[in-house]
Amino acid sequence: MMKVEICEHCAGEEMEEVIQGFKDFEEALKEKSMTLNVEKTGCLGSCQGPVVRVNGKVYTEVHPNEVEGIVSEVLKQG
Numbered sequence: 061m062m063k064v065e066i067c068e069h070c071a072g073e074e075m076e077e078v079i080q081g082f083k084d085f086e087e088a089l090k091e092k093s094m095t096l097n098v099e100k101t102g103c104l105g106s107c108q109g110p111v112v113r114v115n116g117k118v119y120t121e122v123h124p125n126e127v128e129g130i131v132s133e134v135l136k137q138g
């Protein structure tokens with residue numbers, strides 16, 4: 061499973077776009093038998109939004125065009 065948590069306090073205007081960015085990979089993940097779970101959450105402790113935690117690893121200042129890189133990083137880790 062790819063668990064994506066996004067802090068709704070500091071994500072700002074890009075929050076929905078970042079969320080959609082992850083959802084755009086849902087089909088590709090399914091092909092790898094991976095489910096995607098995206099949820100908004102409270103402060104993740106880094107506060108340089110958008111802050112996203114993916115399978116426990118925190119990424120700060122995540123902009124929509126960086127989502128693809130994060131997804132492939134996670135997939136490489138298996």
Ligand code: FES
Nearest residue numbers: 067070103104107
């Ligand atoms: S307020 Fe968003 S991570 Fe702290």
